[in-house]
Amino acid sequence: MQVKPSGTLDEYLAPVTIEEAARALADGRASVLAGGTDLMLQAANGRTPYRGRLVNIRRIAELRGAAITGGRVRIGALTTVTDILNHAELAKAVPVLRQTADKFASNQIRNMATIGGNICNASPAGDMIIPLLALEAEVELASWDGAKIRTREVALEKFFTGPGRTVMERGELLTAVSFAVPEAGHRVRFAKSGPRPALEISTVSAAFAATCKDGVTTNVRIVLGAVAPTPIRARSAEALMEGAECSGDLAARAAKAAAGEISPIDDVRASAWYRTHLTEVFVRRLIEDVCHG
Amino acid sequence: MSATVEINFTLNGRKRQLTIDAGLSALNLLRDKLDMTGTKYACGEGECGACTILVDGLSVNSCLMYAADFDGRDIVTIEGLRSDKGFDPMQDAFVEHGAIQCGFCMPGMIMQARHLADTNKDLTYDGLKRGLEGNVCRCTGYKKVFDAVADVIGIAK
Ligand SMILES: Cc1cc2nc3c(=O)[nH]c(=O)nc-3n(C[C@H](O)[C@H](O)[C@H](O)COP(=O)(O)OP(=O)(O)OC[C@H]3O[C@@H](n4cnc5c(N)ncnc54)[C@H](O)[C@@H]3O)c2cc1C
Ligand code: FES
Ligand code: FES
Numbered sequence: 001m002q003v004k005p006s007g008t009l010d011e012y013l014a015p016v017t018i019e020e021a022a023r024a025l026a027d028g029r030a031s032v033l034a035g036g037t038d039l040m041l042q043a044a045n046g047r048t049p050y051r052g053r054l055v056n057i058r059r060i061a062e063l064r065g066a067a068i069t070g071g072r073v074r075i076g077a078l079t080t081v082t083d084i085l086n087h088a089e090l091a092k093a094v095p096v097l098r099q100t101a102d103k104f105a106s107n108q109i110r111n112m113a114t115i116g117g118n119i120c121n122a123s124p125a126g127d128m129i130i131p132l133l134a135l136e137a138e139v140e141l142a143s144w145d146g147a148k149i150r151t152r153e154v155a156l157e158k159f160f161t162g163p164g165r166t167v168m169e170r171g172e173l174l175t176a177v178s179f180a181v182p183e184a185g186h187r188v189r190f191a192k193s194g195p196r197p198a199l200e201i202s203t204v205s206a207a208f209a210a211t212c213k214d215g216v217t218t219n220v221r222i223v224l225g226a227v228a229p230t231p232i233r234a235r236s237a238e239a240l241m242e243g244a245e246c247s248g249d250l251a252a253r254a255a256k257a258a259a260g261e262i263s264p265i266d267d268v269r270a271s272a273w274y275r276t277h278l279t280e281v282f283v284r285r286l287i288e289d290v291c292h293g
Numbered sequence: 294m295s296a297t298v299e300i301n302f303t304l305n306g307r308k309r310q311l312t313i314d315a316g317l318s319a320l321n322l323l324r325d326k327l328d329m330t331g332t333k334y335a336c337g338e339g340e341c342g343a344c345t346i347l348v349d350g351l352s353v354n355s356c357l358m359y360a361a362d363f364d365g366r367d368i369v370t371i372e373g374l375r376s377d378k379g380f381d382p383m384q385d386a387f388v389e390h391g392a393i394q395c396g397f398c399m400p401g402m403i404m405q406a407r408h409l410a411d412t413n414k415d416l417t418y419d420g421l422k423r424g425l426e427g428n429v430c431r432c433t434g435y436k437k438v439f440d441a442v443a444d445v446i447g448i449a450k
Contacts, residue, residue, distance in 0.1 A: 005316050012296045012315035012361055040357045041338055054315050058362055106427020109339055111351040
């Protein structure tokens with residue numbers, strides 16, 4: 001019953017500061033362990049072989065927790081999905097994060113799964129990623145340059161390069177994700193599909209964000225998950241809606257445009273045809289909900 | 294060569310010190326190294342909840358947790374719910390409500406129910422149903438399980 005993991009695991013470290021972790025990752029032959037809900041299975045089935053050293057970052061207190069300061073939300077990489085669900089201030093400022101967290105896996109998984117792990121796992125179906133893209137979030141990356149910590153920020157939209165692939169270099173640690181608190185009147189909603197609400201890797205997921213004022217939609221963002229190699233923004237559907245009057249068949253037209261921007265696959269969860277159909281339905285419903293609800 | 298780690302933790306109230314393989318799952322540690330087979334292995338991939346334990350008071354799937362991460366933590370398994378005074382009220386309620394059939398899912402179900410009772414002060418009946426979403430039972434149909442938990446938490450159906 002014990003599966004032999006792939007790759008080599010010849011050292012284990014549990015650093016307590018970002019600097020210690022960055023040093024432990026510096027030579028590029030280390031795997032990061034956060035909640036482990038992806039890594040444990042992926043190391044066993046060969047998708048993510050161990051790189052030699054296992055660096056458990058769960059003891060780094062400064063990586064956990066969310067705060068809102070100066071109009072920006074900053075969520076530490078180790079903040080769990082349960083932490084997000086229970087964070088009253090966050091839920092008030094950005095309800096869509098709690099809405100998404102509530103649809104995530106099961107209680108037990110939410111207690112372990114971290115937001116940083118969800119982002120770094122880079123699944124096109126990663127749920128927390130979808131609203132974060134609609135919020136135009138950026139991620140903070142830290143690494144050790146031999147003498148000190150080097151940090152850089154990357155727009156989340158530029159972060160993903162394919163399924164399980166990101167622009168992150170081997171020695172880098174994702175430390176936080178941040179975004180501006182949405183302006184008053186700007187609403188963001190999330191939807192995901194699955195035969196049942198719990199424990200469902202999304203067949204299709206979507207987020208819609210817009211400000212609908214005096215019958216006109218602005219700041220439109222449409223994000224789609226599980227329908228392309230990475231989560232995507234549906235730019236032509238966004239352009240069609242930007243500055244348009246939110247009435248008549250606008251929602252239906254934008255939804256059709258969004259469905260035209262995806263490159264879904266057939267797999268065990270759904271056919272490409274069904275994913276296209278769901279995308280259109282979800283986007284239309286989300287638009288109607290935000291603009292008329 | 295496989296890395297080993299020394300871990301110090303509390304298991305069901307008792308301090309433990311062990312040296313283990315760094316890649317070992319918490320479930321394998323409990324069942325295969327410590328012979329504590331109350332925690333069940335079923336899917337091994339986070340889908341069924343049979344392996345649920347409490348770590349620092351929060352329920353987790355032990356099949357997805359690294360045993361190395363037990364270090365410094367307080368662990369409670371189904372074996373830990375029984376004390377000199379008898380069974381936990383949650384265990385008694387499951388028996389009284391006839392909520393157990395083959396019993397295989399029950400250690401995980403009861404640990405998750407314990408977590409819900411301990412962490413959600415104003416849980417509703419629907420809320421507890423959602424709280425048990427990560428626990429699959431092939432026998433009972435869940436109704437009596439929900440009623441047992443509702444009884445312990447003191448909520449009306
Ligand atoms: C049964 C089940 C149900 C699930 N349901 C859902 C669901 O509904 N929605 C969903 O989106 N996901 C789901 N998942 C997937 C998984 O739980 C999430 O992706 C989770 O957020 C991963 O976080 P983690 O902390 O457990 O990551 P880990 O497993 O610890 O890490 C994931 C990957 O990211 C890397 N990593 C983690 N943190 C960092 C960091 N700070 N810096 C650099 N690299 C890092 C690790 O090296 C690893 O490769 C499910 C998984 C299971 C097993
Ligand atoms: S054995 Fe862990 S969730 Fe099924
Ligand atoms: S009682 Fe048999 S699986 Fe639940």
